[in-house]
Amino acid sequence: KTNDPTRYYWLSDQLVLPASIKQSGVNIIHILDQLSAPIIKNTKTIVTVHDLMQLGRYGNPNLKNRLKISPIKYADKIIAISQSTKKDIVDILKIPANKIKVTYLSYREKEFSVKSSPRKIREFKNQKLHANIHNYFLYVGSYGDFDKRKNLDFLLDIFNQYITKRNAKNTALVMIGKLGKESQRIEKRAAELGIKDQVIFTGFISTEDLVFYYKSAEIFLFPSLYEGFGIPPLEAMASGCPVIASNQSSVPEVVGDGGILLDPQDQNAWIKAIAEIISKPKFKDQLVDKGYQQAKNFSWEKCARETLEVYKKVYNGKN
Numbered sequence: 001k002t003n004d005p006t007r008y009y010w011l012s013d014q015l016v017l018p019a020s021i022k023q024s025g026v027n028i029i030h031i032l033d034q035l036s037a038p039i040i041k042n043t044k045t046i047v048t049v050h051d052l053m054q055l056g057r058y059g060n061p062n063l064k065n066r067l068k069i070s071p072i073k074y075a076d077k078i079i080a081i082s083q084s085t086k087k088d089i090v091d092i093l094k095i096p097a098n099k100i101k102v103t104y105l106s107y108r109e110k111e112f113s114v115k116s117s118p119r120k121i122r123e124f125k126n127q128k129l130h131a132n133i134h135n136y137f138l139y140v141g142s143y144g145d146f147d148k149r150k151n152l153d154f155l156l157d158i159f160n161q162y163i164t165k166r167n168a169k170n171t172a173l174v175m176i177g178k179l180g181k182e183s184q185r186i187e188k189r190a191a192e193l194g195i196k197d198q199v200i201f202t203g204f205i206s207t208e209d210l211v212f213y214y215k216s217a218e219i220f221l222f223p224s225l226y227e228g229f230g231i232p233p234l235e236a237m238a239s240g241c242p243v244i245a246s247n248q249s250s251v252p253e254v255v256g257d258g259g260i261l262l263d264p265q266d267q268n269a270w271i272k273a274i275a276e277i278i279s280k281p282k283f284k285d286q287l288v289d290k291g292y293q294q295a296k297n298f299s300w301e302k303c304a305r306e307t308l309e310v311y312k313k314v315y316n317g318k319n
Contacts, residue, residue: 014071018042028314030307037071044314047075051228052088053149069093076314079103079307081229082250103306104253105229106298111207112238113295116215124212129172129200136172136200137274138217138241140210140232141224149226151246151264152186158221158270160193165271172198173221176213179203214239219277222246223264230254234298237291242284244273258294259287 018040021029031037031047038045049072054065072078073093078100080086086100129136137159141150152175159173173195177183183201190199205213214220220236222245233245233255243259245251252261260277262269277284 014038014040028311030311031075034072035068037075039071039074041074045075046077046079046310046314047072048079048081049085049089050081051085051226052092053226053228055092056088056226075099077101077310079310081105082227082253084250084253085228101306101310103303103310104298105231106300106303107231107235107238107295108207109238109299111211112214112235114211115240116212121212121216124209125216128209128213130197132170133172133198133200134170135218136174136216138174138176138213138220138236139222140176140213140220140235141222142177149224151223151225152182153189154223154264154267155221156186156189156193156195156199158223158267158274159199160195161267162271162274163195163198166275169198171218172200174200174202174213174217176202176205176210210235211239214241217241219244219274221270221274222251223270224248224251225264227251227254233259234295238295240288240292242277242287243291244270244277254298256294256297258291 013036017036018038021038022042026043028044028046031045034047034049037047052069055061055069070093072089073095078089078095080089080100080102081104083102086097086102089095089100090097139152139155155173162168163171175183175186179201187196187199187201190196202209202213214236217236220233220241220243222230222233222236222243224230224246226249228250230245230251231254233243233251236243237255237258243255245255245259245261246264247261248264255261260273262273277287
């Protein structure tokens with residue numbers, strides 16, 4: 001018996017999937033979940049690798065996790081979603097770099113790039129926030145999976161220091177993501193810091209609400225230590241929200257010049273950057289404009305075209 005349901009999915013991928021592929025007679029199979037790549041190959045195979053968290057410093061690089069991900073070595077081509085992930089594949093799994101193609105992900109352009117009137121944004125804030133909250137900083141992401149990499153204790157600390165130094169009792173930190181044990185721990189820590197009433201947990205929300213949370217936030221804060229790609233800062237830039245993000249792993253590839261990139265352990269630097277954005281409206285506007293331009297470098301159409309090129313090369317036997 002086991003409490004890990006992924007064990008059975010993995011066995012199915014190794015025992016049932018190869019037979020189904022052989023029976024179907026397809027020319028190429030594209031595995032979008034890196035843990036589902038079969039060892040037994042009946043056709044040409046492409047595998048998308050999102051990250052190697054399980055084998056890195058924030059995961060658990062035990063034999064079980066290594067066995068689950070090892071079949072990607074047998075793929076004809078690997079698609080990595082960032083240069084950072086490609087580097088991890090080369091360094092950790094010792095797979096040749098020429099076997100890996102980087103294809104960036106994107107965001108939902110129609111939803112996040114649409115401009116909203118100041119009136120609608122004000123109405124949204126009045127509806128969603130407490131009466132005593134006038135503005136807020138925003139975090140979007142998970143709490144539970146490899147929570148150390150999200151660096152949320154650091155996020156609480158810089159928020160606490162900022163509002164304490166400036167007596168900003170009307171400023172909140174809104175945290176959007178699935179609620180669970182880790183969010184409960186963060187809520188408890190907020191209470192210990194004396195800022196529980198200024199830290200708001202929304203849980204999962206609709207895309208429409210998410211768009212408005214981005215658009216009405218003062219700053220988007222993303223101090224993550226490790227990301228395979230990092231869609232939230234991309235959504236923030238596309239929505240017109242100034243971004244301060246970590247300078248680690250793949251995050252600089254996503255944010256580029258569209259936001260402020262800082263050491264995710266340097267509290268003073270983050271607090272200084274927050275203060276600069278809040279106190280200098282022109283600087284904030286410039287940052288928003290840069291974010292808009294950076295977000296335009298990503299699109300699902302571009303991702304699809306690059307993926308199709310990989311299909312063609314693998315089909316024609318070209319590495």
